[in-house]
Amino acid sequence: MSRLILVLGDQVTDTLSALDAADKTSDIVVMAEVAEEATYVQHHPKKIAFIFAAMRKFAARLREDGWDVRYTQLDDTENAGSIPGELIRRAEETGASEVIGTQPGEWRLIQALEDMPLKLSLKPDTRFVSTQDEFDTWAEGRKALRMEYFYRDMRRKTGLLMDGDQPEGGKWNYDSENRKPAPDDIAFSGPMQFTPDDTVQEVLDLVDSRFGNSFGQLRPFWFATDQTQARRALTHFITYALPRFGDFQDAMMNDNRFLYHALISPYLNVGLLDPMEICRAAEEAYKEGHAPLNAVEGFIRQIIGWREYVRGIYFREGPDYPRRNALNHQRKLPEFYWTGETEMNCLSKAITQTAEEAYAHHIQRLMVTGNFALLAGINPHEVHEWYLRVYIDAFEWVEAPNTVGMSQFADGGVIASKPYVSSGAYINRMSDYCKSCRYKVADKTGPDACPFNTLYWHFLDRHADRFAKNQRMNQIYANWRRMDEGKKATILTEANAFLDAL
Numbered sequence: 001m002s003r004l005i006l007v008l009g010d011q012v013t014d015t016l017s018a019l020d021a022a023d024k025t026s027d028i029v030v031m032a033e034v035a036e037e038a039t040y041v042q043h044h045p046k047k048i049a050f051i052f053a054a055m056r057k058f059a060a061r062l063r064e065d066g067w068d069v070r071y072t073q074l075d076d077t078e079n080a081g082s083i084p085g086e087l088i089r090r091a092e093e094t095g096a097s098e099v100i101g102t103q104p105g106e107w108r109l110i111q112a113l114e115d116m117p118l119k120l121s122l123k124p125d126t127r128f129v130s131t132q133d134e135f136d137t138w139a140e141g142r143k144a145l146r147m148e149y150f151y152r153d154m155r156r157k158t159g160l161l162m163d164g165d166q167p168e169g170g171k172w173n174y175d176s177e178n179r180k181p182a183p184d185d186i187a188f189s190g191p192m193q194f195t196p197d198d199t200v201q202e203v204l205d206l207v208d209s210r211f212g213n214s215f216g217q218l219r220p221f222w223f224a225t226d227q228t229q230a231r232r233a234l235t236h237f238i239t240y241a242l243p244r245f246g247d248f249q250d251a252m253m254n255d256n257r258f259l260y261h262a263l264i265s266p267y268l269n270v271g272l273l274d275p276m277e278i279c280r281a282a283e284e285a286y287k288e289g290h291a292p293l294n295a296v297e298g299f300i301r302q303i304i305g306w307r308e309y310v311r312g313i314y315f316r317e318g319p320d321y322p323r324r325n326a327l328n329h330q331r332k333l334p335e336f337y338w339t340g341e342t343e344m345n346c347l348s349k350a351i352t353q354t355a356e357e358a359y360a361h362h363i364q365r366l367m368v369t370g371n372f373a374l375l376a377g378i379n380p381h382e383v384h385e386w387y388l389r390v391y392i393d394a395f396e397w398v399e400a401p402n403t404v405g406m407s408q409f410a411d412g413g414v415i416a417s418k419p420y421v422s423s424g425a426y427i428n429r430m431s432d433y434c435k436s437c438r439y440k441v442a443d444k445t446g447p448d449a450c451p452f453n454t455l456y457w458h459f460l461d462r463h464a465d466r467f468a469k470n471q472r473m474n475q476i477y478a479n480w481r482r483m484d485e486g487k488k489a490t491i492l493t494e495a496n497a498f499l500d501a502l
């Protein structure tokens with residue numbers, strides 16, 4: 001009897017474990033655009049369009065390859081509205097009683113599939129460098145789960161940038177060379193952009209009519225939506241941007257949204273690109289003398305280090321992870337996260353860009369929107385939902401550890417050894433945002449003072465019980481204690497007034 005092979009919107013990969021386990025001659029592939037996945041949070045329209053287009057093109061490829069694919073479009077009248085609903089409908093239609101899938105990247109969907117009245121077999125997602133067992137074995141018994149040590153194991157496992165059993169160049173990590181401030185101009189013209197073909201146009205019209213009122217702009221839409229395009233985008237990045245990627249990895253600019261970043265996370269996360277394919281291409285660029293070690297090591301670390309590590313954390317920590325709130329932050333997300341209308345130029349730029357591109361790079365996410373939310377004590381679950389909604393690459397397994405853990409410290413330090421907070425000085429050092437801001441980054445108090453400056457001390461003061469004993473924060477707390485009492489009182493009063501007005 002035939003079985004149903006489930007392929008989800010972020011599983012559009014030929015080598016998917018569910019397809020590997022299937023028999024092309026008798027099994028039936030099920031793919032479905034469903035309201036539940038498109039609305040469990042109100043995704044950015046670009047994200048929905050990207051996923052639907054990639055799904056439609058992948059389904060066409062599977063058909064060409066001889067698979068029987070039952071594909072449901074969002075506006076099909078018989079659409080059951082959810083993945084389990086569609087599987088049940090297809091089971092009735094075909095007489096199949098068993099479903100084979102690849103483990104979804106979200107606890108919510110795993111649970112929903114397990115609750116279905118159909119026999120289910122979920123295969124591990126093999127599109128990662130490490131397995132969950134490997135991660136759990138690494139994590140077992142460790143006092144702190146620091147990414148750096150996991151990353152070294154991944155270097156040893158893959159052999160990437162290894163010289164025998166030693167790291168290439170003698171050091172594991174070249175991050176200290178990757179913190180150059182914003183340059184005057186950028187020689188890279190940005191990621192490769194694709195003109196929407198007929199499939200993409202059709203999806204754009206559908207998304208416009210159904211989700212046109214969600215946060216963010218659908219058009220222009222230029223993302224790659226199939227493997228061939230994604231590979232071209234990768235080659236473009238390796239050729240033109242990778243050599244400078246490291247230098248300006250943390251920089252931010254008013255007039256350049258992408259700097260030397262790859263913009264490959266959406267392609268990687270839905271499976272149009274494979275992590276090892278990307279890392280080997282980057283390593284090759286180093287070996288050929290095309291890109292320096294600091295750039296290539298920094299880039300590879302993001303993929304076999306951070307990306308694999310956050311996935312391990314998500315599945316190790318369990319379904320309650322996105323609800324954690326270790327610092328008991330309860331303030332509502334300010335309205336300007338949806339409009340970009342704030343006089344704080346850094347936030348306005350990062351949010352406006354997010355609305356237009358469904359993309360902001362790591363430091364914009366961590367040290368602008370994330371930093372502000374943490375300093376202001378915004379409820380981390382609201383922050384988590386915001387990130388899950390607004391970015392084209394956002395799937396819970398990767399978004400939640402980055403937001404709840406790394407950015408908001410809401411997991412109490414599972415990921416970060418100290419909170420990622422900074423005053424305006426950091427943003428000023430790494431960007432040109434402050435030059436065109438109504439606030440003065442040099443002012444610590446007063447009507448023109450940068451709000452990050454007062455909020456920074458407010459955060460440290462209100463969480464002194466937790467952080468003052470943290471060795472990595474000793475110096476900062478010593479500075480706070482040494483500060484004149486009158487100045488401290490002014491800072492806290494002004495921060496409170498700002499928060500009250502939010």
Ligand code: FAD
Nearest residue numbers: 261262263264265302306307361362365366393394399402
């Ligand atoms: P580059 O800077 O060019 O890096 C190359 C690749 O490395 C990325 O494509 C990505 O696959 C990987 N990578 C880099 N940093 C990380 C990281 N911290 N975790 C996992 N992978 C990483 N990334 C997502 O893919 N999805 C998310 O939903 C997401 N949410 C985030 C939320 C917050 C609060 C923060 C601080 C970071 C988040 N990140 C997320 C990580 C990172 O910001 C993005 O991966 C990166 O900006 C993607 O752009 P890029 O392809 O140009 O990356």
Ligand code: DLZ
Nearest residue numbers: 008009010032033034037038104105106
């Ligand atoms: C994100 C998303 C969206 C918007 N729509 C669909 C869809 O209609 N059908 C589908 O199979 N997958 C979709 N996805 C991706 C899923 O939400 C994703 O597989 C889970 O969140 C697990 O990562």
Ligand code: SF4
Nearest residue numbers: 344346424434437450
């Ligand atoms: Fe942001 Fe402060 Fe700089 Fe304005 S002055 S851009 S609010 S850091």
